[in-house]
Amino acid sequence: MTPEALERGSKWLARADLRPTRQRLSLATLLVGDGQDRHVTAESLHAAVERAGDRVSLATVYNTLRAFCDAGLMQEVTVDGSRSYFDTRADDHPHFYMEENGSLTDAPAGAARLRALPDVPEGYEIARVDVVIRLRKTS
């Protein structure tokens, strides 16, 4: 990991007042080190850590992703039921989900915006609107 990536991760943690431990720095660097948005599962991030030569327990990956979400640095995206995805973009935006290989990506901006919002039941307000466009390989 480059020093620049490390710094990005570091600042990202600082932004949420999270103590920069070795494990958090390792995960943060992998998540935002290159400035790209990323969609990971606990498993995939854990694998990435090992690939990078670091060592963080799977439980800590889970707990840390949860902490990042609580801190508003990431958001959890539910597409599949069997596992959770975590997105480094915390704002409300649509996703592509490839059923073929279970990968999640951002859908191109703007295109999938809702035409209008439905009447919300009395006493409620909209917390978030999840849009997941499921894709399959063209046959």
Add this chain to the structure above:
Amino acid sequence: MTPEALERGSKWLARADLRPTRQRLSLATLLVGDGQDRHVTAESLHAAVERAGDRVSLATVYNTLRAFCDAGLMQEVTVDGSRSYFDTRADDHPHFYMEENGSLTDAPAGAARLRALPDVPEGYEIARVDVVIRLRKTS
């Protein structure tokens, strides 16, 4: 359960060539007996069965809901990650999800339709578009 409800359930099964066993009839009747659309979890449906004085094992509720989905009678909706919802409406439509109590309902027709679909990656086509509007109580 009224004879009319029973007949509705019966026809519903027939439509998918599913053998009308006692258990399937019981579930089908609870699901579509009154002609209303319904959003259930395996647990909630199992509870409804017991409340109705019938007896179907939880495993069978799971297996049967899965069978109904495979047959195209229902669709599985993923909103929460921790559990699956099953919707008696099998077509593509938006949902309200009340975070407060975990209930799922249909959003009013038409309002939440997408303005346009984004450019889909080469070699893929849209299988389904899931729209879940998360609601929280107004504070």
Add this chain to the structure above:
DNA sequence: CTCCGTGCAAATAGTTTGCAACCAA
């Protein structure tokens, strides 16, 4: 009579948690 369907209990997968050791401040 023949299979599909069912029930039970055990297996599984993803995720969380209790607790002792650790480390950043």
Add this chain to the structure above:
DNA sequence: TTGGTTGCAAACTATTTGCACGGAG
């Protein structure tokens, strides 16, 4: 020093599965 963090293993929850029995056609 000291309270927040981590690792491990065990706990948990939702769901699926193997297998013997039972019922629909």
